[in-house]
Amino acid sequence: MSLTISQLKPFGLDIFSGEGSPLQQVLSGSELCELVKKYHLVVFRKSKLENINTMIDYAKSMGNLLEWEFGTVMEMQEHVNPKNYLFTNGHVPFHWDGAFHKVPRYLLFYCVQAPLPGCGGETIFTNTQNIYASASREERHEWESLALTYHTEKLAHYGGCISVPLVDYHPDDGQKILRFAEPVPDTMLNPVHVSVNQLDAAESSRFIEEMSRRCHLDSNCYTHQWCEDDFLIADNYTLLHARRPYIKEAPRHLRRIQVV
Secondary structure (H helix, E strand, O other): OOEEEEEOOOOOEEEEEOOOOOHHHHOOHHHHHHHHHHHOEEEEEOOOOOOHHHHHHHHHOOOOEOOEOOEOOEEEOOOOOOOOHHHOOOOEEEEOOOOOOOOOOEEEEEEEEOOOOOOEOOEEEEEHHHHHHHOOHHHHHHHOOOEEEEEEOOOOOOOEEEEEEOEEEOOOOOOEEEOOOOOEOOOOOOOEEEEEOOOOHHHHHHHHHHHHHHHOOHHHEEEEOOOOOOEEEEEOOOEEEEEOOEOOOOOOEEEEEEEO
16 A cells, blocks of 8 residues: 655645555554644545545544534535525634534544635634743733633534633643634624633733634644545644635535534
């Protein structure tokens, strides 16, 4: 079996099978989990997942699947009359999955259809371990005293009001990570309001803007341009993810499964 393996920048692992071998013949679910623990993100190119059941079966080999009202697989594509910004062609701010419900361990994305080059729709991942590690000692000390409140109306499969510490610990190795999500402005569907509990409104706004700036630094981000049959697995604890906008009605169709 011919595999080309390379490290992505600034984090992640890229695996390409020149023979187009089915993923389950290349890596077991447990082997893939170990790679994600080490590299935080793994992309398997030309994965040849024959159908949706093949994806579900493989995901089950990694752990229990998080189930929503729509089932275990979310079809991520533009809707004609969306109720939530996730189902538009607009940008999606940085966030972690499961904040208002149950936090999954792994995020699995499979690309059914990819936008044409230059049409947008890339998914961006930012490494919060890097963001924390690159902060000054004084900043880290301040961050560890802060908690943020997130509030959104339940118009899709999630919603509510939660308050979480900014600094948390990774369940695998105890490394410090950040639980931060960018606000979703009122100009978008289903806005998410964010505030820092220990700061006044002006200080909170400045803090959120600065944290957002750090999330977008190239040194912390991997940007994935989708190709058909890409299978991407991400660590939902270390990484936050976002989406760039794409041309309306461009053929962008991903399937997502969450493993707890």
